[in-house]
Amino acid sequence: MTAESSEAAVRTLPLARAINAALRDELSADEKTLLIGEDIGALGGVFRVTDGLQTDFGEHRVIDSPLAESGILGTSIGMAMRGYRPVAEIQFDGFVFPAYNQITTQLAKIHNRTDGAIRVPVTIRIPYGGHIGSIEHHSESPEALFAHTAGLRIITPSSAQDAYWMTRQAIVCDDPVIVFEPKRRYWLKGEVDTANPAPDAFTAQVLREGTDATIAAYGPLVPVALAAAEAASVQGRSVEVVDVRSISPLDDETIARSAAKTRRLVVAHEAPTFGGFGAEIAARVTERAYHRLAAPVLRVGGFHMPYPPSGQEHRYLPDIDRMLEAVERAFAYQNGVVR
Amino acid sequence: MQPVQLLAEDGTLTEHETYSPYLQGLDDDALRGLYRHMAVERRFDAEATSLQRQGQLALWAPATGQEAAQIGTIAALNPTDRVFPTYREHAMALYRGISPEELMTLFRATAHSGWDPNAYNFHLYAIVLASQTLHAAGWAMGIQQDLRLNALPRDRAADEIVLACLGDGASSQGDIHESMVFAASYQLPMLYLIQNNHWAISVPARTQSRVPLADRAAGYGFEGIRADGNDVLASYAVAAAAAESIRAGKGPKLIESVTYRIGAHTTADDPSKYRAAEELQEWSSKDPITRYRTWLTAADKADQAFFDEVKEEAEDLAADLRRTVPAMQSIDIERVFDTVYAEPHRQVETERAWLKDYEAGFAEEEGRK
């Protein structure tokens, strides 16, 4: 690759367009890659993520499906069994549940049930999370419900560059992968370098170095964590930020290494903390780095309630202040006891 | 709608304008083959039931009474047609060449599946009711994609179709509805076979549907046919006719095969608690094998020597099973770790290594003693 052509490969794109570019490039790379979902054709999806793809690849490659989530997933499984790579779009987080059975009892288990004879490389794209001012069932974060099922891989990008590469890596992966797309970040612009791959989708990445505390966040909350770290630095606290990126597998090593270094860890996600994925991170980091931690791992997340009417979502969703409050709570401890 | 019947309960054959011509596809050898497959399955089934009673199987779902529905249908298809069964299609599985031992693995709980679906064009048994009917639709969508790409695997005929099996109980599930919507919308090459054996565990078919299940197909925009599922010739002819139409590109079809489950739902339940002895009696008199044997004999298609030979084959198979099943070992849990994912997964690797270490600790301790 010459310097020139790799430079030409760098574009500034909103995250949604980066996913569009990734889908386009995979559709071009492999004629067995197909898209299926509701309204993904002429409309280009309700978030326009698939915009223009049906025009360019045809209605047989970009399939407007009947309005049936279990059907979308169940038929994706059948196509995958036959050697295709379906990329299924679920319109919104709250509508994945009619397909929950197909995803958890079928998709996740077929490779195992067939003793490895059949692979089902289905990618499921789910726009998730809140802060778009929508009505009920349009703002949920169900990642923990899927993380508990072995056989699924779950990733969530937080930048345009990651969105492009993680989507491509999901599609070529031979396992089923759920890509939770942070819908409130669809319009977040960033540089996308289509010549230089982002790190492996199934790893965590340290996005900002720090020495006093770590915030581990993913998807929609990564920019919030970065802003919180910036705000903390004004107060003289050096906060490291880890983008978890992959829920399953979980790169607990990278997170624990950061926590062991800074000695304080705050985990943040939009989903309710009770029974949430943050608990898994907290438990694993505690096991790995207990002796290094100055404070218990603290969690910042949603409350144990249905996602509230969006007029109240600003009080429900973790913001910079809630993250800083947790960091301060962590600083109240010295060697494991409150000072 | 009266089910299509060619062979009456007393074994007499009647002409049917539409369906009788399809029997011409069956020469005497093939006609005897239908009998052989049904009779062998029944013996196999009885043996499996007794193995379960002896504690050798975790569970068994007997198919006795449903042999004609299954054999008639599968015999009308090509080996390249993909079958998506439920968990009671033993006759079809054996017909496709799956060995009795392979078939037993799920029920002995030594593996989730003992066979490679690609090797027999016969998918795994489905425990979550109707889930497989969507996989079948997806497979059929894959056939259409293959045709578009000119990429049908060489060993398959260009007119490959898909058979999706389900029961009267499973017909109430949402997935079968979604499957039929996809099949109709995309005009998929699919044949649905509902074996209406009248009971879903203890719940009668009338609780699942107020109309004959075949009638439902019309609501999706394709044809449903009722066939006498205890009549192997009608089952064959109706399936052959449906398959011909599907291969001609005319879209999906549904066959409701009206039959009866003679035994328990599985070895875990007791049918005397929910169904009347008279009902069982009535259906036993419609037995598919007896009926067919009467006709084969009367039509001079088979003699006593043939029936003796089949009986011997069935007894041999049962004797083999009695020997091999108790020796069947579960696959190692390492194999389960190996196939959770197709590609390496950090947590699986860690847990596999932990278990190995943990168990090695015991072995060391044993060694020290």
Ligand SMILES: Cc1ncc(C[n+]2csc(CCOP(=O)(O)OP(=O)(O)O)c2C)c(N)n1
């Ligand atoms: C989704 C689901 N719900 C419940 C069950 C438990 N179950 C297993 S078989 C069965 C009855 C099925 O009846 P039917 O579809 O008529 O098939 P048959 O067993 O009569 O052949 C039930 C309720 C299941 N396997 N899957």
